[in-house]
Amino acid sequence: MPNRDQVVRQVLAAIEWETRNDGQNSPIGLTFSAGTLMLVGEVANIAAKKRALKAAAGVDGVRAIADHLRVAAGSTPGDGATRDAVCKLLAGSIDFRNCGLHARVKGLLETLQDAGPEASGTIEVAVEDGVVTLSGQVISLSHKRLAGVLAWWAQGCRDVVNALAVVPSEEDNDHEIVDALHLVLEADPYVHADRIGIGSTDHVVTLEGVVSSHGEKSRAEMDAWYLYAVDGVINRLEVR
Template identity: 50%
Template structure:
């Protein structure tokens, strides 16, 4: 059985090869506890977090993975402020116009838009937002996988999230696949004003996303990749976008 420090060395070496980034200023810790591999620490962005977790899973010999990685936020955002901004963003999004929007505040449920009686109606759903120590938890139900993934992206786009835990249920059930991921990522890139979606191509194979095309700046290239990593339940992201002045 591998030791946790051996797994950590393998994961960090693979991370540096794949991302060309070093995390010396962001210490990462891995510990084996009761058959589970606990991955903890702080990373600079969502792409680093998701990539590290996938590499840890690959090198963990099928052990259960416990995610305690958090994204660094400077300056930190108060939980109440972050919760308010996420609820406002969800309420303004066209894709969630039929959803009841709620917030969990000090253990109490506050309905911010709509009524709970509307939550079960056709074409609607309910999203409840809870924030604790910068970790956003989304609960309730939505009507499609696209809506479920878009809820995560919407939360990440509000600056200040240290993590997003998406527990939204899907009603009715829906099969996932490459076409679904491609479709929702096209929508995400078209919505994000920081990237020029028409210059980026998307290929999804076995849930793994490959981005290609060209953009004007390195910041835009990185943002497109960040957007892709914000999606839940994907098999990884390969960024082949080129920067052309």
């Protein structure tokens, strides 16, 4: 069993290697004790965050990870504005029109949307220091994943804790990830979903097709990274 200093050195080396193409320049703080590794700091984007977590988890001796990595958000509008933006995106999505929608404001729960006649769940939104927490329940894993991506789209969001329960429960698989990403890309006004092919193997997404700009290519890739339980993205989109 490697000692604490060895684990920390190996994790730092693994993270540096994994995030080398993600524009990750800020140092990540590490604390390791009794098999639990805590990661603290700011990362360039969601890809750098997930790659860092995956790299750390693969180091011998790391049994659990406490994730306190936050994505750089630039100038932030404040937690209230971020919370309102998340709620607006959820309320504007046809997939959540029958969901109850609530916001946690200064410790109090405000109802923004009552559940429809065919209730499809309830979502509570809270934001603290740019971290969006989604709690409640939805009817499918696709809804859980879509809600999480909509939260990531909100200005000022630095991380998403997606604690939504799926009722009835569903077994996750790659087909579910593909279905969820189709929903996300169709909801994204900045990409042409019909031009993008999606595959997934062992929770690693592959994007293929033709897009009109490098910005659209990057946007589609970030949408895939934002998905709950996606571990990697291979971007083969061509710009024409």
